[in-house]
Amino acid sequence: MQKPQEIVLAEPRGFCAGVDRAIEIVERALQKFGRPIYVRHEIVHNTYVVNDLKNKGAIFIEDLDEVPPGATLVFSAHGVSKAVQSEAEARGFRIFDATCPLVTKVHVEVAKLAREGYEFIMIGHKGHPEVEGTMGQLSEGIHLVEDVTDVAAVQPAQTELLAVVTQTTLSVDDAAEITEAVRKRFPHVREPKQQDICYATQNRQDAVKVLSGQVDLVIVVGSPTSSNSNRLRELAARLGTPAYMIDGAEELRHEWFDGIARVGLTAGASAPEVLVKDVIARIKELGATSVRKMDGIEETVKFPLPKGLKIDAATGLEIEVHKLPETGH
Template identity: 45%
Template sequence: MPRNDNAKKPPLTVRLASPRGFCAGVERAIRTVEEALALHGAPVFVRHEIVHNTHVVARLSAMGAVFVEDLGGVPTDRPVVFSAHGAPRTAHEDAASRKLMKIDATCPLVLKVHSQIRRHVSAGRKVILIGHRNHPEVIGSMGQAPEGAVILVETLDNIAALPDFAGPLAYSTQTTLSVDETKDMIAALKARFPEIAGPAREDICYATSNRQEAVKAAAKTCDLFVVIGSPTSSNSVRLVETAKAAGAADALLLEDAERFDWTLLNGVNTIGLSAGASAPETLVEAFLTALAARRNLRIDHIETAREDVVFNTPHRLAS
């Protein structure tokens, strides 16, 4: 009679959030590097990590991508891809002055924020940007205008400490923020500056919003919630915060199954699972496989939206 190993394993319910993982902007950025390597051969230089995931960066590095923070070492006969996070105008000007073969993989939704900021500044407005200091997307957004034209706020206290500006104002936000916290900050800005101009639609991208809504729905009854992603990924960190706020007893960020402390499963009957927008689905599958080796899984699929967004390849690579 065949052995039933599952019968010996304690049960575990996995509440698997969907949408999760790669968004259209990340897929486009990774595809851009892959196609540049196929077209031009190695090496292809990439300004900053193409997306914030160590596994993605390692795979592309093995294929011949070279990640740099400064364009000074990029040869003029090799392509350089600008990452999904966007870059300040000075970086684009530097590439142009050196006649580099630039391929811009900036997420189109980040480019929308850049365009808003430039338009507001051209109209004489000072821009208040809601975001996280030193994040590459924020650096790129602030770098769309002369120094002092964009003011960064990270907290409600920052907004309360703003001076009473004499001229017209506008606001924009980083695309990967907490939806709920950002609503509170926008409300505080509008309370302080009733005439402040804002985007026709929120700057937080559809993928960030969708992943947070799915985590909210999945996290409510979880003893533990795991978000697959890298600690440098802003949207992944926000998902951990969202899971805790939604009622998960505990939540953590995990780069891959190999780094998981399996003692954390002690006393856990229900675990939630999602992945940040720059995390490959293979990492989710590997964690589920590792769970299945230890527990008898029942997987509940918690789907709150369907995504069919696709962004075209950058013009320089388009056939």
């Protein structure tokens, strides 16, 4: 029986700048204020990361009632609604917002256009915390569509001032198809200047498109709750390559590799590289002898930490940071 010979690594894969920043915010808060630090919702959708931070003293909650007065609270990378933000401020918690800046950009756009009288169609997955956070920027006038069928049923109060926004971790191809349906039904709809789907989601999907054609099987490292990881597995399968998503190496099954010569390996934007290394080691045990890294985009994006968490590693003292004025995107 053919056993795997080569592992091909997608490039880029794994952590994006928003995930890096969110995890660092929790770690810095623990370092500065001591345990426990409360985090509303999983900081990022990855089991390993969440368990690691729990061990360091983070407590993950869904309801602000679970946070004691005077505690330090971190909002997850997915963002929160205005109602959650207001309640947290009213309760007097020390708050650090780990919302990914690319999600915040969507929130800012929604607030700005709402002031100009716009209603919104949001493309996203119902119940996903990012969608709840973005839709929760307004009390009304934002309509969720999950697929093309939903577009036909949406009933905005007016169509003159209508804008479309999307969840940042969608399938690029699905979002384009749904946006096209919105455009057909509402020809005057305003679209974002730059698409809302983030650079990391786009890059990882583009890499999987290239990877799928070179391998017999694709393994995606990511947790079941991770939207962008699920999209990677679906994309590979849609391109005709068998694909499985796993939380870690222990979920690999040897029968997946029967008759497989080349294994493609990638990881969602919230999956750490340590898990990828474990998977490589396990596939090598099954017979793989070489690992090749695919050519791909090198990501250099870095997002600054919030005020109050910039610590000098050598002295442990907080660094005063003078930010340059932000330029428009």
